[in-house]
Amino acid sequence: MGLVEVATERILNSFSVFLFLTILLMAVSRRISTSVLLFSLQSAIIAAEAFATGFRERLFEAYVVAALIVIIKVIAIPRAFFGLVSHLNTSSDVKASTTPTQSVFIAAAMIYLSYAAVQSYGQSVNVAEDALAAPVALILTGAFLMVSRKKALMQMLGLLVLENGIFLAALTTIFGMPLVIEIGIFFDVLIGLLLMGVFAFRIRDTFDHLDVSKLRRLRG
């Protein structure tokens, strides 16, 4: 076995652990910039995983997808986020409604929960349990970040984490969706973020803050 093959196997065996690590770190991070960097790191891990899958399964499409992740999620989106933070002139605090200790416990509970959830499916789809639990944990954490962080920017980031999880689910179980569909999904994510950026500016301009938990004029 050559060096590349060994590296591929190592990546495929250990990526879940690194992803769990990013999840726990995101739960404790108090600054938007730290969370964005962690998201970038998380996407890089997923890109490596896509690359390794492409190598092992001899899938050209997976290489394209890996390159797209690097360009869009590792570089472009984090840069855009930093741009937004500086343009919006907002404080760097994420405005969490749970303390870091509580958050990390909740994130850990979600990792445990995701293992419990995938237990019965591991056999039928022939994938290691770790690899199946990681996407579910990402989806749950993304949702948790969205409900527990009050800043509009953090909700966008939570959505991206959730989307990463769904992408990873497709990658680990069936080596990704067909390429055209994958590109369409990337396109949707980009446009969606663009629009959320537009709305973040509008929220700031009309309400003078970015705390979406205070948007509660419309009820009932």
Add this chain to the structure above:
Amino acid sequence: MILYTPLLIALLGACVVLAFRNPRIATRVALFIGGLQIASLAVIVWQVHEHGALRAGRYLRVDALSSFFLINIAFISGLVLVYASDYLLHAGEGRFHSPRWFYALVFLFLFTMISVCLSANLGLMWIMMEGTTLASALLVGFYNTKGAVEAGWKYLMVCTVGIAFALFGTIVLYLAAVKAGMNPAAALDWASLMEALPRISLDPHLVKLAFVFVIVGYGTKIGFVPMHSWLPDAHAEAPTPVSALLSAVLLNCAMYAVMRYDAIVSRAAGAAFPHTLLLIFGVMSMVVAGLLILVQRNLKRLMAYSSIEHMGIIAIGLGLGGPLGLFGALLHIFNHSVGKSLLFFSAGNIRENYGTLRMDSISGMARTLPRTSIALVVGSLAIVGLPPFSLFVSEFAILSEAFAQARYTVAVLFLVILSVVFGGFAYYLLQMLCGDASRNSPTKGKLLASEYSVMGIAAACLLYFGVRVPHILTVMIQDAMAVLR
């Protein structure tokens, strides 16, 4: 080729209309493009009616079911474009906030909804469904007021998260199909899946899991309780023509996606599971929305909750299945679109005249705005399901299916909620129509031709379809039902 025409017209139309800064010219151009669009859709519908399903390339396909929804899109978008032509002239000039931007976004919105109906591939359908959220979010926030910004943000976040679950469901179905030995290129193609299903067997656990995620995901866009939180806000804060489009076209497109999945899951894992889920969501939406109708203050929010209730009725029809249930559900989709557009149009007139939609600050409308009042009364009587209007026919079909299958709980709940909703509508209508006319006098008072013509068409349609369902529509609905079998 004819499948590409409506898509191209919508996309090019969105670009072209942006080039006209003058609101009046932009409006005329938009009407012209809309006319072309409707004509191209009509050609497709006619072709399908004559020759059966059509396919263009790997990703576009139209059959009787999609063509039924195309009729709905064409009819409602025509009404909305005409209604908007005068309604929108008061909009100012600003970024994303002028008639030309409005029409450009509306054409993009139509593009995505037509694409949903024309998609052969379930993955493409998801992409376009997410596209509908993106195209309409700026329309919901069009007025840029505090309420509109809040509603737009909520709409964008709730629907994007919801629809992410539908993507997960799509992936699970893809996984099940590939594991069962289907060619990955064809595994998301609806027609190939349906054709292959009797022969290959998909893992029933995975298929059911997929359906749960899909119904939660697309159900968010349909407005099923408890994922409905975005719907009243978006409908109430959007400009009135957009509210009509959201309620009468967008919700139906999401329902269309669920119907496609329902057909696949019914074939792969039996009809009991998806139909029970549809019944649960349907009854829940109907009951909760029906009760919430009683406590509304804002006319457009009242109508938004009524939309949730009617989506519940349609889901009950689909969940009951059977010839009458399915027929009733499809007919109800069309009837509800027409009725709800009429109601939103009259709400738009009320808002233009009184400057408010708060029902307790409007009174004596029957004397000051007689024509709008007639439209409001006709629309309300139709929407609560009274004969001789068309919604009575479809609701009656669904109800008789429920009794035929001896589902008495569903049937009784259905009847109770219908009477509760009738009470709510009657209470608020009487409050607005009668009483002291001098308390809050309207500013304009006159109906424009563009407004009363579309309201007249919608009202005539409701009445005529209530007396007899046209033969051609019956045939088209039966063709659509044959596709799902």
